[in-house]
Amino acid sequence: MTESRYALIIANDSYQDRGLRQLMSPAQDAEALAGVLGDPQIGGFDVQIVRNEPSHAISMRLDDFFADRRPGDTLVVHFSCHGLKSESGELYFAASNTLPRRLASTAVPADFVRRCMSCTRARSIALFLDCCYGGAFPQGAVARAAGDVNVLESFVGEKLGGGRGWAVITASNSMEYAFEGSELTRTAAGPRPSVFTSALVSGLATGEADLDEDGRISLDELYEYVFDRVRQENPNQTPSRSVDMQGDLYLARSPRRRIAPSPVPDDLRAAMRSPDIYTRRGAIAELRARMENADLSVAVGAREALAEMARKDIRAVADEAGRALSEVAVNPYPTRLDFGPVPQGAPPPHQQVRLLGPPLARSCAAHPKADWLRAAETPDGLDISVDTSAGPGRLSGDIVLKGAVGEGLVHVEAEVLPTPAAEGRAPVPPDGPTAVVPAAGKPPPAHARPPAPPPPAAHRPVPTRTPVAQKPDRREPSSQEPVAHKPSTHKPSTPAPTRKPPPAAGPAATAAAAAGPAPRATQRPTQRPAPRTTHAPPPRSHHPPPTPARPQRAPALAAASLGLSVASLITLLLGAVAAIDAVETRVYIPGASLEEGVVRAGMMKPLIISLITAILALVVVSIARNSLGSSAASQTNYAEGPAHATRVLTRTAKFIAVPSLILAVLILLVYLVARIYA
Structure with a gap:
């Protein structure tokens, strides 16, 4: 790549004339593209940004940008604005002071840009036009450019000089809209880059535009990537290009470098x-x-x-x-990330993913499959972050890791929470729209206070009646000493009807009602005060206490039996493979005996282990079923879930262990017979 690389990004999203709709994406387009082109590890460009300047200031910056350049320089110009076509068919780029009826004096002519490109000494020029085009005609006039704007025709004609090359790539070449994201609305976190510029940034930043994986992204590769990406996201938008260049123009470096193999000795x-x-x-x-x-x-x-x-x-x-x-494969850890709830517009949260294995397994490139996912390389792996400017809702996407040894996948999930509509207003609780949440430091209004719940039955005051025949106690108990009443063994007489207390009118009435009924008027003044109400102990039950549940041993035994049966099956497979190797050794090596092949292949050890584990699995299955017991006992000692799980696990373990035991015995018998008659 050449040493001198310059980029000029022109973004206009605010217009004085009401006839030009205010754009949302140019500011974000400028920042995103400038960050990628200016990165020394990617583009290495010296980037200048011109935003919302009048037409004469933009023309001056363009003239200065193309002047005083050397033949080895690489120049990139990016327009993000309205594109207007006059009645005579000339193309203009709208500035902040552009008047649709005075394009010649208030807009930047495309012919002026082409002349600047023609006069510069730089031999490598790339022009990107992310514009939505429309006709600018007097009222009542008929547009000559009915469908196509033919943007690329404004940059053809005379040659740019001997040995020089240029390329023009436009987001759209007709009267179609250069879409700003999937939705033409302004979100709370701000607008997002347009579809075209977003594809440019993504292809350069991730290296996905490096189609041949040679470590460099050429202009042709970038256009092919952007074309496919834009058409995939929006079939109504078709990028176009016009190239007059000798050789390839490389715009950025890429981490997707194919590793040249070194021959073995x-x-x-x-x-x-x-x-x-x-x-x-x-x-x-x-x-x-x-x-x-x-x-x-x-x-x-x-x-x-x-x-x-x-x-x-x-x-x-x-x-x-x-x-x-x-054994050497792309092995990320963890393979699943969940960022949980993230406020919209908040700083991007980060999580780390480690790449395990030898250096060859760790040599891979990350390719996010969603626009809101970000992946950056770290010494140990990857730094994964989430763009919180995405719309509220549940986000789910994947990051594909591609390397020389294959591919890996990291699944990422997050939930973007919407921001409150008004600052300082508490959010509505999930209980319902009728719930009232008071502001901080203020009590809730009287109509919003929920009624006090009635006291529990165990704590309600129980009215006590004086027994008919009761001997006076000579000892006067103190007011603090509780008096224990013996339960009456005779049937009490019909109690007198109790009066309902009047509704409480205030705190005093509430306290009086809580204190209990007032003493009767016939009560003697010397009578001792009524004792405090004490809670009577619960009546004794004639049923025996429930038997404590037995430990949940059957499910654990069933799980152990299944593990043993699986171990038996695995060791059986290893023994069978070793037996095949022993037979091949006997066949392909002259003079080798079967016993020698069995010893070298190590067949006996896994077969014996398979026999032992299969027998143990069947024994544990029997113990688990005995522990579970009959159906009546299982309902008493175990819940329905553990009992059902125990039956399923033991049935599966037996289904695996019995064939493993039979096959292991058959293989050993065949070996013994072959050894005798060999």
Whole structure:
């Protein structure tokens, strides 16, 4: 890339004339594109931004930008504004002071931009036009450009000089709208970049526009990426281009560099092709070690050699090479991120994702599949963030990790909460629209206070009656000493009707009502005060206390039996593979005995482990079922859920353990018979 790289971004979103609709995206377009082009690791451009300037100021900045350049310079100009076409068919770019009826004196002519491009000494020029076009004609006149604006025709004609090249890429080439996002509304967090500029920024920032993965993004690759991205998001918008350039113009660097494999040494290549199966297996071990090398070219070369052996060698060797390949893969941790509730417009939250494995497995590029996802590389992995300017609601998207060893996936979720409509106003609680939330420091109004709930039945005052025959107590108890009344054994007489207390009119009445009924008028003045009400103990139950539930042992035993049965099945498969290797050793190696092949392949150990674990699984299944007991006992000792889970787990464990036991016994019997008659 050339050393001198300059970019000029012109963004106009505010217009004095009411006939020009105020745009929402140009400011965000300028900031997003300037951040990518100005990044030393991506574009490395010296960026200038011109925003909401009058037409004469924009013309002067354009003239200064193209003047005094050298042939080796690379220039990029980006327009984000209204594009207007006059009655005579000339194209203009609207400025803040543009009047649709005075385009020649208040707008920037496209012909002026073309002349500046023609006169500069720079040989590499790229012009991006993110404009929505319309006709600017006197009232009652007929537009000559009915459908197409033919923007690119304004930049063709005379050559720009010997050896120079230029390219014009426009978001739209007809009377269609250059859409500003998926919705033409202003959100609380501000507008988002337009579809066209958003695709430009995404392709440059993530490196997805590097289609050939050579570490550089050319202008042609960027246009192909932007075209597909814009058409995917909005089929009604069609980017166009016009290029007159010799060679390729590279606009940015890309992290998606394809790693050139380093060839394996000659002695290792000879071991890969040896007729001895053990020599080839030794080559697999060496290639596995080289695949973990810090030099990525060495690791890629070893991986390609292992892939060749997995395709061409015999089954035993090919399977081992395939297992070695599967050990090095893109392995992000964690694979699922949940940012939870995030306020709209808040600073982006961040979470870290680690990339595990050797250097070759960690060498991958992140490709977010949603516009609100951001992924930045860190020494240990990736820094994932969420753009909170997205609309409120539940967000769900993926980040695809692509590397030399395959692809990985990180799923990201977040919930963007809407901002309150008015500052200082408390949000409506979820109880319903009738709930009233008072402001801070103020009591709720009287009509909004909920009625006090009645006291619990256990704490209500219970009126006491004096027994008919009661001996006076000579000892006067104190007012603080509770008096215990013996329960009466005879049937009490019909109680006198109690008076309902009048409705309380204030705090005093409420306190009086809570104190209980007033004493009778016939009560003697020397009578001791009524004792405080005490809660009577609960009546004794004639039923025996419930038997404590037994420990939930059956579900745990069922889970253990299932684990043992699965272990038995896995070890059986390992033993079967070892048996196949032993047979192949006997067939392909002259003079090798079956017993020698079994010992080298290690067949006996996994088969014995499979037998033991299968037997243990069946024993634990029996214990679990005995612990569960009959249906009546299971309903007493276990809930319906654990009992059902125990039956399902034991049934599954038995279904796996019985065939594993039978197959392991058959393999051992076949081996013993073959050994006797060998």
